Amino acid sequence: MENFLTKRYYLNSNNMMDDIVDSLGDCLVQAAYLVLKSKYGLRRDDYKAFLNETTVKLIVDSNNDLISFETVENMFDREVFSIxxxxxxxxxxxxxxxxxxxTGDIPAIATIIExxxxxxxxxxxxxxNIRRTGHVFIIVGEDEExxxxxxxPSVISYKQYVAYEKNRGIGIISKKFFYEATKDYCDVLTFKFNKNVIDYYTKHPQEALINSKDNYFKNEVYYGNFIEYFGRNALIKLIELFETENLRFDALAPSEDRDMITxxxxxxxxxxxxxNLQRYYLEQNNNNNALKLIKSLKESIKHWDLLYKILYKDYLQGAVIMGKKYIPxxxxxxxxxGELHEALVKYLSLEI
Incomplete structure (x- = not known):
């Protein structure tokens, strides 16, 4: 147990966010990666098993209401780990x-985080007494109390954070308080990793790039009362939703656990x-064929970040409607x- 208390988790040796962990996005996937890293030790290329395609997916219902806006998630389809x-x-x-x-394991906690x-x-x-926010965190040790x-760190309120004195990346919470907070609802999760699957994807990292290429122009999918849009079509549909000016910053999000801006x-x-994780992989690969693709990934990240900053700045200044202003x-x-897709096609034509 003491060994887990000496490990680095979200922060690297410079107390900066670990690029790989931060790129994983989903808190459950992050937790799984951290358990794999801390309990079993990561081989140099194991992070490649966590590469995801970049495809954006947007879902609306028959009323044209937003149901989901996200990336296509490959991790759970791959079964790199089970829960x-x-x-x-x-x-x-x-x-x-x-x-x-x-038992020497690290549990993840799914509870009423509020x-x-x-x-x-x-x-x-x-x-x-029901769980609202789908967030998990991990527990890496204990003492008597x-x-x-x-x-x-991005979802920690540091005014209320008590750090472990030997490792500031680890927080302390009393068992007495923990009992009171979890007594009405809690699932305790553990992860089992499929070494064969991890080995396969560390040897075939380009599958994430191939999926990114193939799904950018994927046609919409209809099921029940829902329509799924992918890649370019998802972004065009997002513009259509912003044109209606029916989305509000303070409205309940499709996830039903936070407001729309969050x-x-x-x-x-x-x-x-x-x-960012694809960029990291390509830079580590140190291949001249990837230079254009790396540049395109950085440019894509910059423009997505600009959208994030503009939306959030306007929200903080009191804006109400997520509307036509953001279409440009x-x-x-x-x-x-589109340029990223072209660079991806070119790169894969040289590598495969």
Missing amino acids: NSNSQTNQNTVETVSSVLK RFPFSAFYDINYKL NFFYVDN YFNWKLWNIKGRR VIENVIAVE
Whole structure:
């Protein structure tokens, strides 16, 4: 257990965000990666198993209401890891977590995160005994009175954060408080990794690039009352939704656990992360054929980041409608995404 307390998680040796972890986006995937890294030790190329395609996906219903805006998620399709869930541990959560730690494993906690003051999701007014926000964090150790936990710095409220004195990337929470916060709802998760699958994808990292290329012009998919748009078509559909001016910054997001601006911030961060991890892979590969593609990925990241910053700045200044004002920014995103696709096609023609 003490060994886990000496590890680095979200922060590198310079106390900066670890590029790979930050690029993974989904908190569950981040937790799995950190467990793999800390419990088993990462081989140099294992991160390649976590490469995702860059394809954007947008879903609307028959009323043209936004249902989802995200990237295509390859990780769960690949089955790099499986999840064992100790469901509804609730009043037994403290004992369950201690039991998992004693086996030498690292548990992930899926609970009512709004009850934890250290979290940016903390909401003193949230009184329901059901989970609202789909967020998880991990616990890496314990003593008689406390648990030692790790969460993404971007969702930590540092005014309420008590750091472990020997490793500031690890927080401390009393077992007494933890019991009160989890007694009504908690699932304790552990991860099992498929070494054969990890080995396969570390040897075939370009599958993520191929999927990015193939799905950029993918046709929409109809199922039930929903329509899925991909790649370029998803961005065109996003413009259409902004043209209606029916999206509000303060409206409940499709995820039903946050407002729309927080939802878009999250999804734009994921979109940038997908591209950033591909950039990292290509730079590590040190291949001259990839120079144009790396440049295009950086340009794509820059324009997605610009959309993020403009939306968030306007929200902070009191804007209400996510509307036509932002269409030129999205049109610029479409332009650089088209250039990215061309660079991807060229790169793959040289490499495959």
